[in-house]
Amino acid sequence: MNQLTEATMVEQVVTNETGSQSIEVENLVIDFALDNALFNRQYMRALNGVSFSIKAGEAMALVGESGSGKSTCARTLCRLYKPTDGVLKLNGRDINASASKITQTELAKQIQMIFQDPFGSLNPVHTIRHQMYRPIRIHMPELKGDAIEDYMLGILERVGLSPAKQTAAKFPHELSGGQRQRVAIARALATGAKFILADEPISMLDVSIRLGILNLMADMKEEGIGFLYITHDIATARYFAERTGVMYVGHMVEWGNSDSVTQNPQHPYTQLLISAVPEVGRQRGSATVDGKKSRIPLWKPDSKGCPFAARCPKVTDQCHTEMPSVTQVAEDHFVRCFAL
Amino acid sequence: MTGVREPLLSISDLCVDYITDDGNARAVNKVNLDIYPGETVGLAGESGCGKSTLAFAIANLHNAPALITGGKINFQGRDILTMSPEELRQFRWSKASMVFQSAMNSLNPVITIGDQLVDVVLAHETISVTEAEKRAIAMLDMVGIHASRMKSYPHQLSGGMRQRVVIAIALILRPKLIIMDEPTTALDVVVERDIMDQLYDLKEQLGFAILFISHDLGLMGQITDRIGIMYAGKMVELGETEGIITNPQHPYTQGLLRSFPTIHGPKERLEGIPGNPLNLLDVPAGCYFQDRCSQCDTICIDVMPNIEVLQMPDERQVACHKVSQGDAL
Numbered sequence: 001m002n003q004l005t006e007a008t009m010v011e012q013v014v015t016n017e018t019g020s021q022s023i024e025v026e027n028l029v030i031d032f033a034l035d036n037a038l039f040n041r042q043y044m045r046a047l048n049g050v051s052f053s054i055k056a057g058e059a060m061a062l063v064g065e066s067g068s069g070k071s072t073c074a075r076t077l078c079r080l081y082k083p084t085d086g087v088l089k090l091n092g093r094d095i096n097a098s099a100s101k102i103t104q105t106e107l108a109k110q111i112q113m114i115f116q117d118p119f120g121s122l123n124p125v126h127t128i129r130h131q132m133y134r135p136i137r138i139h140m141p142e143l144k145g146d147a148i149e150d151y152m153l154g155i156l157e158r159v160g161l162s163p164a165k166q167t168a169a170k171f172p173h174e175l176s177g178g179q180r181q182r183v184a185i186a187r188a189l190a191t192g193a194k195f196i197l198a199d200e201p202i203s204m205l206d207v208s209i210r211l212g213i214l215n216l217m218a219d220m221k222e223e224g225i226g227f228l229y230i231t232h233d234i235a236t237a238r239y240f241a242e243r244t245g246v247m248y249v250g251h252m253v254e255w256g257n258s259d260s261v262t263q264n265p266q267h268p269y270t271q272l273l274i275s276a277v278p279e280v281g282r283q284r285g286s287a288t289v290d291g292k293k294s295r296i297p298l299w300k301p302d303s304k305g306c307p308f309a310a311r312c313p314k315v316t317d318q319c320h321t322e323m324p325s326v327t328q329v330a331e332d333h334f335v336r337c338f339a340l
Numbered sequence: 341m342t343g344v345r346e347p348l349l350s351i352s353d354l355c356v357d358y359i360t361d362d363g364n365a366r367a368v369n370k371v372n373l374d375i376y377p378g379e380t381v382g383l384a385g386e387s388g389c390g391k392s393t394l395a396f397a398i399a400n401l402h403n404a405p406a407l408i409t410g411g412k413i414n415f416q417g418r419d420i421l422t423m424s425p426e427e428l429r430q431f432r433w434s435k436a437s438m439v440f441q442s443a444m445n446s447l448n449p450v451i452t453i454g455d456q457l458v459d460v461v462l463a464h465e466t467i468s469v470t471e472a473e474k475r476a477i478a479m480l481d482m483v484g485i486h487a488s489r490m491k492s493y494p495h496q497l498s499g500g501m502r503q504r505v506v507i508a509i510a511l512i513l514r515p516k517l518i519i520m521d522e523p524t525t526a527l528d529v530v531v532e533r534d535i536m537d538q539l540y541d542l543k544e545q546l547g548f549a550i551l552f553i554s555h556d557l558g559l560m561g562q563i564t565d566r567i568g569i570m571y572a573g574k575m576v577e578l579g580e581t582e583g584i585i586t587n588p589q590h591p592y593t594q595g596l597l598r599s600f601p602t603i604h605g606p607k608e609r610l611e612g613i614p615g616n617p618l619n620l621l622d623v624p625a626g627c628y629f630q631d632r633c634s635q636c637d638t639i640c641i642d643v644m645p646n647i648e649v650l651q652m653p654d655e656r657q658v659a660c661h662k663v664s665q666g667d668a669l
Contacts, residue, residue, distance in 0.1 A: 065528040065529075065530070066528060176616045176617065178616060179616070206387050206388075206555075206617060207386050207555045207596065207599055207600075208595065208596060208599055208617070209386075209613075209616065209617075210599065210612070211599045211601075211610055211613075212614070214601075215609065215610075218609075232528055232529070234603060235600070235601045235603040236601050238601065238603060238607065239601030240601075259607070262603055262604075263604070273529065273530065274603060276529040276530045276532065276533040277558070277603050278532075278533075278558040278561070278562050279561075279562075279603060279604065
């Protein structure tokens with residue numbers, strides 16, 4: 001993995017020089033239509049007032065159960081969804097503003113996405129070489145002829161797919177799940193992306209190779225790439241990401257430094273989530289928090305109060321009518337809850 | 341702990357092959373395993389290690405291209421592999437039932453859950469429909485689902501509730517053994533914990549044994565009495581849960597346990613297991629784990645290690661030359 005070709009080393013210097021890059025998400029709101037009615041169309045609010053930032057060389061984890069809006073965040077950053085409200089900034093520029101229009105190619109060169117299923121994200125009828133060449137041709141037009149091949153082999157080596165020449169000639173079905181996910185990462189890196197949005201990148205891989213992919217991403221992070229790491233596994237979020245945000249029904253209920261959030265959780269939902277994580281050596285039934293069994297609410301634009309109120313053990317009348325404001329509990333640790 | 345009790349299920353030298361155009365892939369390779377009444381045994385390992393194939397073999401459910409090519413499976417003294425179709429039909433579900441991997445999708449979408457429960461009872465017992473309905477309602481109540489849900493269709497229930505229904509169907513005939521193949525992988529952690537807690541309350545009331553198949557060693561460490569670790573169709577380590585978790589012997593078990601970041605433990609870079617899972621169509625002569633093992637020696641390349649009982653208090657069995665020689669750790 002340390003064998004870097006010239007092309008990748010040039011790439012690395014460029015990354016290190018521009019260390020001040022960032023993605024900023026401010027007050028993001030996304031509504032999805034529930035029907036196709038012409039009048040009185042019903043909406044659900046998939047994201048409500050979500051804010052976070054990702055710096056170059058840092059990882060931000062989004063943790064939460066299915067349907068909490070984690071993937072919607074990532075897809076909005078790729079401009080696959082248009083925000084209902086809120087601002088998304090890439091290096092200080094609003095990506096949705098019509099005035100300083102960022103083209104989709106420009107955006108794709110900066111922000112790339114890795115998906116959960118490495119079996120579905122590669123085209124089965126083309127070789128790895130073909131799939132790697134396309135992003136390089138589009139995003140690295142300065143590379144010509146043999147330079148493309150060298151650059152591609154360098155990237156494949158960098159993600160641990162050696163011997164790179166043999167791997168490049170293979171078809172996706174000849175690779176294992178872990179190797180395919182490495183190809184997906186290589187393809188994202190090949191564009192020269194500074195930010196990678198990883199949507200559950202390890203949950204479909206074998207247990208024994210998950211760690212290899214996480215460690216590869218950690219190495220990329222040290223080379224200056226910023227990650228948005230989406231997961232439902234809060235233990236890997238703590239392992240990989242500097243900062244963690246806990247999502248519940250489209251709301252970020254607690255966020256901050258990963259260690260602070262996982263070791264000293266303040267929001268009842270985070271406490272419930274952490275107490276439910278099975279851990280070697282801990283006895284069954286020793287969980288400290290009991291979340292009432294209740295249906296997860298469907299959030300609408302006119303819904304009021306705290307989204308967790310129906311399940312919360314510390315619920316008060318206020319929780320049903322008002323959205324809790326943000327409380328800072330440590331230097332980099334914020335919570336939205338009345339019961340603090 | 342095992343003492344002189346008779347095992348409920350006794351698997352000996354079981355082999356299951358998948359016949360393919362490129363040769364035979366031995367997915368379960370001479371596995372021995374005993375399960376005692378009321379016990380929870382875990383089977384862990386990565387995908388393709390044969391743990392689900394083993395579970396299917398216990399119910400004699402294999403069809404071509406899978407073939408049971410050797411060994412015995414004794415359930416309370418009867419060999420399941422030699423049973424006639426009618427005996428098998430009676431054995432399945434009333435003696436041993438199964439909760440499958442994608443259990444939430446194993447319910448029939450066009451039949452109400454009440455009818456699905458009643459069907460199971462009527463297929464095995466000669467009682468009236470009203471009697472069977474009473475049983476179904478009582479069983480649903482035990483897994484925490486209200487009787488009014490008898491008339492619901494599967495799509496009207498959440499994933500967690502569907503999983504509870506599947507567990508209710510598996511338990512309604514009061515089997516002695518329930519095989520659970522990754523029962524909670526599709527659910528999130530909070531729901532998973534609720535269901536496991538409930539299952540254990542039921543286990544205390546009804547006293548069945550569980551064979552629990554999963555790759556989640558964290559969950560397994562909390563709920564099982566004994567754990568077997570499988571790699572490429574071989575049982576590589578078997579012993580009491582606490583011993584396996586705190587003092588693993590086989591290099592693969594050690595690697596597997598090091599592969600999980602913990603939520604409370606020290607934060608350090610973990611290395612996991614290098615390399616990729618073995619291709620079962622192209623197996624080496626010696627130990628199957630040799631390519632990925634840090635302690636691999638000449639004997640490991642040439643000779644296949646057999647699973648042996650170690651001089652340890654928990655009757656630990658390990659298949660590794662280095663451990664048997666006392667060189668490991």
